[in-house]
Amino acid sequence: MSDQRPTILITGASGGLASIVVDILTQDYRLIGVDPRPMPMGRNFPGEFHQIDYSHRKMSEIFRQNRFFALLHLGRVRADGHTTKSFRYRVNVLGTGNLLRLARKYGLQNLIVFSTFHVYGAHQANHVHIAEDAPLRASQLFPELVDAIELDHVATTFMWQYRDVRTVVLRPVNVIGRRINNTISEMLRANFCPTLLGYDPLQQFVHEQDIARALYLCLKGDKSGVYNITGEGAIPWSKAILQAGSIPIPVPSFLAYPLVGALSKLRLSFPEHLIDYFRYPTIVSDNAFRKDFGFEPSITTVDALRSLRPSGS
Amino acid sequence: MIEALKNRLIELTLPKPVRDRVDQAPLRLNSAGFDPWGLDPKTVKIATGLLRWFYSHYFRVETTGIERLPKGRVLLVANHSGQIPFDGLLLALALVLEATPPRIVRAMAERWVPTLPFISTLFARCGTVVGDPQNCVELLNQDECVLVFPEGTRGSGKSIFKRYELQRFGTGFIRLALETNTPIVPVGIIGCEETYPAFFHLRKIAKKFGAPYFPFTPLFPFLGPLGALPMPTKVTLRFGEPLKFEGDPDASDRDIQLKVDQVKSAIRSELSVGLAMRGRQIFTQPGK
Numbered sequence: 259m260s261d262q263r264p265t266i267l268i269t270g271a272s273g274g275l276a277s278i279v280v281d282i283l284t285q286d287y288r289l290i291g292v293d294p295r296p297m298p299m300g301r302n303f304p305g306e307f308h309q310i311d312y313s314h315r316k317m318s319e320i321f322r323q324n325r326f327f328a329l330l331h332l333g334r335v336r337a338d339g340h341t342t343k344s345f346r347y348r349v350n351v352l353g354t355g356n357l358l359r360l361a362r363k364y365g366l367q368n369l370i371v372f373s374t375f376h377v378y379g380a381h382q383a384n385h386v387h388i389a390e391d392a393p394l395r396a397s398q399l400f401p402e403l404v405d406a407i408e409l410d411h412v413a414t415t416f417m418w419q420y421r422d423v424r425t426v427v428l429r430p431v432n433v434i435g436r437r438i439n440n441t442i443s444e445m446l447r448a449n450f451c452p453t454l455l456g457y458d459p460l461q462q463f464v465h466e467q468d469i470a471r472a473l474y475l476c477l478k479g480d481k482s483g484v485y486n487i488t489g490e491g492a493i494p495w496s497k498a499i500l501q502a503g504s505i506p507i508p509v510p511s512f513l514a515y516p517l518v519g520a521l522s523k524l525r526l527s528f529p530e531h532l533i534d535y536f537r538y539p540t541i542v543s544d545n546a547f548r549k550d551f552g553f554e555p556s557i558t559t560v561d562a563l564r565s566l567r568p569s570g571s
Numbered sequence: 572m573i574e575a576l577k578n579r580l581i582e583l584t585l586p587k588p589v590r591d592r593v594d595q596a597p598l599r600l601n602s603a604g605f606d607p608w609g610l611d612p613k614t615v616k617i618a619t620g621l622l623r624w625f626y627s628h629y630f631r632v633e634t635t636g637i638e639r640l641p642k643g644r645v646l647l648v649a650n651h652s653g654q655i656p657f658d659g660l661l662l663a664l665a666l667v668l669e670a671t672p673p674r675i676v677r678a679m680a681e682r683w684v685p686t687l688p689f690i691s692t693l694f695a696r697c698g699t700v701v702g703d704p705q706n707c708v709e710l711l712n713q714d715e716c717v718l719v720f721p722e723g724t725r726g727s728g729k730s731i732f733k734r735y736e737l738q739r740f741g742t743g744f745i746r747l748a749l750e751t752n753t754p755i756v757p758v759g760i761i762g763c764e765e766t767y768p769a770f771f772h773l774r775k776i777a778k779k780f781g782a783p784y785f786p787f788t789p790l791f792p793f794l795g796p797l798g799a800l801p802m803p804t805k806v807t808l809r810f811g812e813p814l815k816f817e818g819d820p821d822a823s824d825r826d827i828q829l830k831v832d833q834v835k836s837a838i839r840s841e842l843s844v845g846l847a848m849r850g851r852q853i854f855t856q857p858g859k
Contacts, residue, residue, distance in 0.1 A: 382685040385703035386607045456688025460609050460695075491601020494609065494692075501603070511688070538685055541607055558602040 263288045266477075267326050269357065270333030270372075271307055272297050274438040278470045279330070280304055283477075290324060292317070293333060294349060312353025321364040328368035328477055329361055334409055337402065337532065338441045339525045350405040351412065358416045361423060369425045370476050371413040374406055375462075375486060375542050377429060380534035387543035390429070390484045400531040414484055426476045430487040431542060434562055435466025441528050446502040446566050452536075453496050455508040459539035460492035465562035468555045475551040485547035490558045492541055501563035511537070577613060584620025592673040593619065599713060608677070608706070609695035615675055618697050619667055626664045629803055630657075630762065634665050636810035640674070640756060644711045645813070646748050647676070647718040648834055649758035650737055650842065651726030654786050657801060658763040659718060663698070665808050666716065674716040679707060681724070681783070704743060711751040719744045721831070728784035731768035735761075735842050737835055745830045749820035754813040757834055759841025762806035765853050767791070804853050809841040 264287055270276050271291025280289055280303065289305035291297075296309050310316055312333065335341050335349045354371070361369055378388050379395030397407045410427065417425035432442045442463075445451050464472075464487055472487050499506040509517070514533055521527035547553050557565070581590060593616050600606055604613075626632050652658060663676040679702035685691045700706045702719075710717050720726060721740035729738060748755050769786035777785035791798025814837060816830050 383682045383701060383703065385701060385705040387705075387709060454688075456692065458692045460605065460607070491603055491605065492607055492609075493601075493603040493605060497603060497605075539609070560602050 261288050264327030265290060265324050266328045266330055267292065267320070267324070268330045268332060269293065269312060270331075271303055272309075273332065274435070274440075275372075275433065275466065275469065276332050277301060278435070278437055278466050279332070279473055282470055282474050287327070290320065290326075292320065311349065313348055313356045317356060318360055318363075321360045326361075326364070326366050328370065329357065329366055330473065330477075331357060331369070331371045331413075334372060334374065334406065336440060337406070337529050339522060339527050343402065343405070346405040347408075350409045354409050354412050358412065362416075362420055366423055368477065369413075369416070369423050370473065371409070371425070371427045372473075373410040373413065373427055373429045375429050375431045375540060376403060376532075376535065377407050377410050378540055378542065380459075380538040380540050382538050384538060384540055386539070386541045387545075388486070388541065389543050390486055390546060399534070402529050402531050417482060417484070421482075424480070424482045426479075426482055427484040428472070428476070428487055428547075429484065429542065430469055430472075431462035431464055431489065433466060433469050434463050434566060436566060436568070438466050441532075443566060446499060446504055446563065448504060450507045451499045451502075451504040452509050452514070453499065453506045454514055454533065454536050455510045457511075457537045458494045458496050459535075459537060460541055461495050461498055461535075461539075462488045462492045462541060463498070463559055463562050464489035464555065465557040465565065468557055468562075471556070472547070472551070472553055475553055479551050481550040483546070483550065485550070486542040486544045487547055487553070488542055488544040489555045489562060492539075493559050493563075495536055498559075498563055501560055503564070503567045577617060581613070581616045581620055584623070585616055589619065589623070589668065590616060593667060593675070596667070596673045596675045597714065598675065608698070608700045608710075609692075610675065610677075610698045611696040612675075614693070614696035615667070615698065618693075619664065622660070622664060623668070626661060626668065630661060630806040632661055632665060632806045632808060634669055634808045634810065636812075637665065637669050637808070638671070639810050639812060640666075640670055640716075641754050641813050642672070644714045644751065644753045645716050646711065646744060646753045646755045647716065647758055648744060648755055648838065649718070649720060649760050650735070650764075650838055651720035651722045652729065652734065652760070652764040652766075653801070654727060654767040654769055654784070654788070655799065655801070656720075656727055657766055658760045659720070661763070661806055662718060662758065662760065662808060676718045677710050677715050678718040679720075683781075704747060707744075707747050708751055711747065711753045717753075724783040728772065728786070729769075730771060730786075731765070734764040735846060737839060740831050740835055742824065742827045742831050745816065745827050745834070746820045749816055749818055749822075754815050755834055756813050757811035757837035757841060759809040759811070759838050759845050760806070761809065761842065761845040761849060762804040762853065765804045766801035768802070802854075805849075805855065807845050807849070809845050811837045811841050 266287045272293040272295040284304040291307040377394045379399040519530040666674040722738040725738040773785045
């Protein structure tokens, strides 16, 4: 093969985040994308793309045929309306386990795992600026989130056990942006957005461009560890909705939980335990990431929220 | 439109010099205008505007020694009383209205406060934070003015027969002051202990509602919501000399307790001077 660039394996390649990240990486790296979902219509992956489940035995063939410089594991399946618990467990836990086993077997040098700040859990006693060494309360609060927490555990255990692979586990806050299709971005893009009546916790957001740059810094850096990533500042949920150009609709909690519970059974909404993230603040600290990787968010929270709509109004 | 209404409300209720005082308070806000704990200066202005009358005409608050308040980080430690914590509110208003420079008090609230709808949001916007040691350390390291009631609900939930008797103090605040090298200002609050004269508490009912206590006062619960009306006692806030402690924040409980007792006796002496000056007239202006 004539291509001498180092090769990166990207999971979750069909997702919005991957589409932004590959734009930055395609210059310096040869890219191979995998995802259990098909590539969306009208989008081309700049490199090889395989539609495959990460726990499938054919993953090892991809590792056998390539020598990867890095694995960018962006492919965590979120708990939104379209996925079942068992599917999430298979992809997030069994799939990640399989990827890490192969990474070890075929001499991977750099591993970057995209976890989430949800692992800290939304709790009334949360202090502000939760650091990476805080207990992962979500396991006790929301058993439904077990796949996300276990993914985080699998990755951090791997990091401590196999120090020859440089491993970075990232716990970003809500990623928002025009090309991102996660629950929070979709909620903010809608004309009306629910809030919990009487509760208005601060939320942290990070813009898609900033998170892509953070991933790039991780690839270029030499540190390993667990890191939170946040944007510029925290903002109350109702204000975030207004800044994004949507209209907040307060829903009393005695209605919100059963309503969302029923809708999520019909796969029309996120699971009801995620409502707690709109009830109690979960504010994390990104001091470690800023210090170790020289990261500084370039887009303010307000600008990030305003960028969600094409008109910007 | 809501923002315009808020601005109009602030203009109507607060004269410009007082509005400017809130803006003079040292704060660290992000691009959206909030601090990481959810403080919003605009809400502080609205609350000050609406409650100023209670401060100066209902409770006729007087302060002594407020000029002793050091600039930069400071830990206010006060006696706690009165079922509904008006003492914290009046102290916070005093620091906005009378301190130089004006300070926005960061009160440490019970951990269940965030579970209360509306109140949780209002408290956070006005500067209250969850009483977690890590919150306190970070606020002090940012040179904020933090208020703690080391008696907690032991103080606020006591009956009228125990007024001005300091209950057991928690010891965490001394360790935090030592860790962050913060001066402690003892504050004696006189007058708030009689706002809701609770004769006794019903523990079982409190437990059923998940409340820390359920008091019986002359007006509550017999007069329903009207029972929440506080007695119009005259309130005096006495700021003591700042206490500077040195030592190991991880010292044994015994060593820490000695320092706690020092703070406690400083508050006690402010209380006894204030009570002696007040005499028996709890509703009226004391003769000077």
